[in-house]
Amino acid sequence: MTDHATPPAVEANPQLERAAQRADAWRGFFLAAPAYVYLMILFVVPLGIVTMYSFATRNRQGGTDLSGWNLDSYARLDEPIVRTILFRSLWLAIVTTVICLVLAFPFSYFIATRRPAVRNVMLVFVMIPFWTNFLVRNYAWRVILENDGIWNDAARATGTETVVDWLLGLPHWIQWAIPDWIEHLPSPLFSEVGIVLGLVYGFLPFMILPLYAAIERIDLSLIEASRDLYASGRQTLRRVLIPLSMPGIIAGSILVFVPSLGAYVTPQILGGDKETLLGSYIVVQFLTARNWPFGAALSVVLVAVMLLATRIYFRNGGRTL
Amino acid sequence: MTGPSPAVSLDRITKRFGDVTAVDELRLDIADGEFFALLGPSGCGKTTTLRMIAGLEFPTEGSLRIFGDEVGTLPPEKRPVNTVFQSYALFPHMTVLQNVAFGLRMRKVAKAEAAERAAEAIQLVKMAGMEQRRPTQLSGGQQQRVALARALVNSPKVLLLDEPLGALDLKLRQEMQRELKTLQREVGITFVFVTHDQEEALTMSDRIGVMHNGELLQVGTPEEIYERPSNRFVADFIGQTNLLDATVEGDGTVCLANGTRVAADTRGLTPATAVALSLRPERARLATQGSVPSGQPSLSGRIEQSTYLGNAIVFSVAVAGMTLDVRAENLVAGSVPPVGDEVVVTWDPGAAVVVEA
Numbered sequence: 001m002t003d004h005a006t007p008p009a010v011e012a013n014p015q016l017e018r019a020a021q022r023a024d025a026w027r028g029f030f031l032a033a034p035a036y037v038y039l040m041i042l043f044v045v046p047l048g049i050v051t052m053y054s055f056a057t058r059n060r061q062g063g064t065d066l067s068g069w070n071l072d073s074y075a076r077l078d079e080p081i082v083r084t085i086l087f088r089s090l091w092l093a094i095v096t097t098v099i100c101l102v103l104a105f106p107f108s109y110f111i112a113t114r115r116p117a118v119r120n121v122m123l124v125f126v127m128i129p130f131w132t133n134f135l136v137r138n139y140a141w142r143v144i145l146e147n148d149g150i151w152n153d154a155a156r157a158t159g160t161e162t163v164v165d166w167l168l169g170l171p172h173w174i175q176w177a178i179p180d181w182i183e184h185l186p187s188p189l190f191s192e193v194g195i196v197l198g199l200v201y202g203f204l205p206f207m208i209l210p211l212y213a214a215i216e217r218i219d220l221s222l223i224e225a226s227r228d229l230y231a232s233g234r235q236t237l238r239r240v241l242i243p244l245s246m247p248g249i250i251a252g253s254i255l256v257f258v259p260s261l262g263a264y265v266t267p268q269i270l271g272g273d274k275e276t277l278l279g280s281y282i283v284v285q286f287l288t289a290r291n292w293p294f295g296a297a298l299s300v301v302l303v304a305v306m307l308l309a310t311r312i313y314f315r316n317g318g319r320t321l
Numbered sequence: 322m323t324g325p326s327p328a329v330s331l332d333r334i335t336k337r338f339g340d341v342t343a344v345d346e347l348r349l350d351i352a353d354g355e356f357f358a359l360l361g362p363s364g365c366g367k368t369t370t371l372r373m374i375a376g377l378e379f380p381t382e383g384s385l386r387i388f389g390d391e392v393g394t395l396p397p398e399k400r401p402v403n404t405v406f407q408s409y410a411l412f413p414h415m416t417v418l419q420n421v422a423f424g425l426r427m428r429k430v431a432k433a434e435a436a437e438r439a440a441e442a443i444q445l446v447k448m449a450g451m452e453q454r455r456p457t458q459l460s461g462g463q464q465q466r467v468a469l470a471r472a473l474v475n476s477p478k479v480l481l482l483d484e485p486l487g488a489l490d491l492k493l494r495q496e497m498q499r500e501l502k503t504l505q506r507e508v509g510i511t512f513v514f515v516t517h518d519q520e521e522a523l524t525m526s527d528r529i530g531v532m533h534n535g536e537l538l539q540v541g542t543p544e545e546i547y548e549r550p551s552n553r554f555v556a557d558f559i560g561q562t563n564l565l566d567a568t569v570e571g572d573g574t575v576c577l578a579n580g581t582r583v584a585a586d587t588r589g590l591t592p593a594t595a596v597a598l599s600l601r602p603e604r605a606r607l608a609t610q611g612s613v614p615s616g617q618p619s620l621s622g623r624i625e626q627s628t629y630l631g632n633a634i635v636f637s638v639a640v641a642g643m644t645l646d647v648r649a650e651n652l653v654a655g656s657v658p659p660v661g662d663e664v665v666v667t668w669d670p671g672a673a674v675v676v677e678a
Contacts, residue, residue, distance in 0.1 A: 224377050225410035227397040229424035229471070239423075243414045 047303070054296035062290035073297035082281075082298075089278035090305070092192060093260035096199040100207040100256045101249065103200070108211035108248070109241070113220065123212070126205050134202065138269040141198050145270070190272030198266040203259060207252035214248025215241075250313055258306050278302055326389035328353045328479050328511040329374055334383035336369050343369040345535040346383070351479075351513060351528075353388075356505050358514045358522035361532035362558070367515045368407075368483055370532070374513065375404045375481050388478055398427070403472035404481040408488075409464045411456035417443065417467050418452040424475040442474035443467075445504070462493045469501075473508060482514045486521065498524050519559045523547065531555050552677035556599040563605070563645045565598040566678070575675060579641040583618035584670040595678045602635060602648035604672035607658065608665045619667040620645070624660050638666050 055069040076082060111122045129137060160166040168175075222244070226236040242249070264279035271277065276284075278298065285295030327350040336344040344366040351357045359367040372378040373385060376397035385393040392400050403424065411420050421442055425435035443449055446466040456464055465485060472480055482501075486494045502525050505512050516522050522529045523543040530540045531554075539551045550556035553564060567575040569590045574582050575598060585598060613619045622640035634657055636647045645666050658664065 219408065219410065221406050221408055221410040222412060224397070225404070225406055225412070226423070228375060228377070228402075228404045229475070230398045230427040231423075232398060232427075235427060240412060244412075 050296045050299050052296075053292055054300050056293045056296075058291050058293055064292045073293040076294055077297070077301065085276055085278055085281050086301070088192075088275070089261055092195055092199070092277065093257050093263075096196055096203065096260040097207075097253050097257045099196065099200050100204050101253060104204060104207040104211050104252065105245070105249075108208050108215050111208075111212050112215040112218075119216075123209075126208050129205065135265060135269075137202070138198055138266055141194075141201065142269055145194060190270070190274065192271070192275055194270040194272075195263075195267045195275060195277070198270040199260050199263060202266060203256040206255040206259075210251035210255065211245060211248040214245045214251075218244045253313060254310050257309060261306060261309075262302055325353060326386070327351055328355065328388060329513065330384075330386040330389075331370070331374075332384040332386075334370070334373060334380045334385055336366070336373060336378060337381045342535050344373070344380075347535075347537050349530060349537060349540065351511060353511055354509055356502065356512045356514065356525060356527045358516055358526035358529045359532060360516055360519060360522040360529050360558075362517055365532040366535040367517075367532045371404075371481050371483055371513065371515045374479070375402055376400045377404075401478040402481055403475050403477040404483065405465075405468045405472050405485045407483045407485065409456075409468040409485075411464055411467055411471070413456055415455075416452065417448065417454050417456070417459070420456065420467060421471045421474050423471065428475070439470075439474055442470040445473065446470040461488050462497065465489065465497065469504075473504075473510070477510065479511045479513060482512060484515055484517070486516075486518075494521070501525060523559070531558065533558075549674060550599060550676055553597045553599075556597070556674070556676045561602055561646065561648075563600045563602065563643075564676075565600065565643060565645075567596050567598045567675070569594045569596055569675075577620075579643065581620060581641075583673070584616070585618075585673055585675050586671070587675055590675065596675050597678050598673050599676050600645070600668060600673040602646040605645065605647040605666050605668045607636060607638070607647055607649060608667050610663065610665055613665055613667045616670075617667055618670060618673070619665050621663065621665045624658060624662045624664055627657060627660055629657075636664075638664060640666060 052066075053064060054073055055071070057065045057068045057070060057072070059065050077086070111119055111126075114122065158166055160169050218241070222240055223236055226240045227233075231239060262279050263277065264283060267275065267277040268280055271280075282295050282298045282302070285291045285298065289295075329349075329351040331347050331349045334344060334347045335342065347366075347370060359370060361367045369378060373380050374387075376392070376395055376399070379394050383393070384391060387401060412423065415423070418436065418439055422435040422439035425438060426432070430438070440449075440452065443452060446469050448463065448466050448470065451459065451463065451467075456467065459467065465488075468485070486497050486501075489497060498521060501512075514522075514526065523546075526543060528540060528542055529546050531538045531546060533554050539546060539555050541549075546555065546559055550559060556562050557564060566578040567585075569587050569592050570576050570582060571592060573584055573587060575585050575587060575596065576582050577598065583598070587596075590596065607624075608619070610621065620640040622638040622645070624636050625639045625644065626637040628635040628637075631651065633651050634649050636649065636658075638645045638647055647666055
């Protein structure tokens with residue numbers, strides 16, 4: 001055996017290393033810069049202006065004086081009507097999120113466990129509603145739900161006044177399947193039911209897609225392992241499937257909750273005048289009441305509530321993961 | 322039936338997926354306390370068979386008993402078996418301890434007792450001190466041990482292992498093979514092991530079942546399978562062998578495809594049956610022309626290629642229309658005959674086995 005030649009010594013060069021790191025950081029910054037600039041100009045700056053206005057004063061002419069900064073607009077949040085609207089919005093957003101989650105979870109699991117070809121077709125079906133304008137789709141619901149809408153049109157074609165009348169007129173051998181209270185059911189249009197119906201319909205895909213992405217990543221042999229280790233189907237769902245789907249549950253819930261809370265179009269079209277929500281109330285402050293500081297304060301509160309909800313959700317998710 | 326019931330008993334078990342028959346009328350009894358390997362190439366139905374025992378698939382036809390109880394259509398959670406999955410399938414959102422205690426907790430064992438027994442199982446697989454780690458923080462070999470502990474902690478009547486060593490590198494695999502064998506003797510549980518690695522099956526098992534195309538071709542001890550393969554596929558799949566097409570002549574001789582007659586054990590075969598003669602490379606020898614005693618089978622040929630393995634040399638010898646591999650232990654340094662040498666391949670009459678073609 002010959003002696004090994006000593007390998008040439010490599011000396012550490014901290015300056016060179018630091019320069020390389022700095023160059024890397026700059027490259028990263030330049031790649032991110034266009035999006036940064038866009039968000040700064042169109043999101044952060046306007047939000048700053050809105051926040052500024054929320055501390056301003058409304059003058060007699062309905063204009064806004066950018067002087068005499070005060071907290072008057074925030075003090076108005078304590079008024080009963082404002083609180084009712086705030087809590088109603090919050091409540092409907094939560095209900096919408098929960099309904100979306102319950103509907104979307106089994107569906108996403110179903111898609112995620114199909115063959116890839118079937119999966120893709122089903123995902124396209126989920127996204128088809130996006131090809132039609134949101135406003136148009138909301139008006140479509142109104143057409144369906146109206147007293148002289150197509151449901152009741154169909155009923156009239158069979159000789160009864162409404163769908164409910166048609167159901168009650170069915171042969172007695174099938175009547176047992178129809179609950180009595182259906183007779184007293186108010187029309188869903190122009191009620192909270194109509195709003196939730198429209199919000200769930202509009203935002204369900206935002207729940208399905210992240211849930212699908214999360215479930216699709218789960219190794220299905222984990223479910224088999226759970227069953228093999230004496231867990232029932234229900235226990236497997238609770239102990240394995242749901243915890244592992246948590247990233248999708250969090251993402252989907254935020255994507256549904258946040259736009260539901262600030263929804264304007266759907267409550268306006270399907271909720272009518274009785275059920276004012278936060279989104280509509282803010283618009284009224286800016287356009288009708290001409291109280292910009294109060295509208296701005298409400299907007300700031302809305303953003304704050306959304307941030308808070310997102311944070312709570314992420315923190316809880318982080319613990320269980 | 323007399324005597325104790327077998328640990329696992331499959332009777333004409335068939336599994337069809339649409340038009341494809343994955344497992345075809347399989348009959349097999351696995352004894353209590355046995356280390357049994359299901360061996361075969363991928364797609365032979367061995368994993369499907371294991372999954373049917375586990376309850377992860379239900380048989381299309383046939384009867385499946387575990388210690389005498391029919392379990393064919395019971396869900397996995399109602400069977401006294403546990404599985405070590407090929408990918409380990411450890412729950413990524415739980416610690417090692419939570420993973421191992423999972424089965425006990427699902428069977429309503431109190432939390433403290435479950436933790437205690439899980440800790441013991443972790444100790445058994447030499448993973449003490451890792452209880453609070455997450456599976457993603459473990460190496461492949463460590464994950465393998467946790468998967469083993471997670472199954473064993475439930476004291477199953479039968480432990481099913483689906484290629485559990487497949488993802489490990491050679492050194493670790495060999496180490497785990499020995500450990501698994503020791504562990505099985507210690508706990509005394511019946512192990513049913515699926516593998517495509519014949520060496521692994523030979524090393525570890527008490528008995529091996531060789532599967533091909535959904536059928537069980539041969540069941541026997543490693544020695545039986547290696548020394549007396551029942552057909553061409555088994556002879557070829559287990560170890561290395563030279564398969565020479567032949568026809569049964571009279572009593573005690575077969576005629577090779579090139580016309581040479583050689584002595585072989587042909588008991589129970591009618592003359593003119595097409596068979597194959599299986600000659601293991603290590604059972605054949607190279608000799609020089611004229612040095613072979615008469616009556617001993619021999620074929621003359623020329624060395625085409627030699628492969629140096631360190632402890633042995635494998636010669637490929639061209640013999641009229643065929644190539645035979647002959648393995649010679651490397652006993653004396655520098656004694657390798659050169660490529661191109663005219664040689665005679667010879668073997669003891671009992672060394673070559675007649676198998677079904």
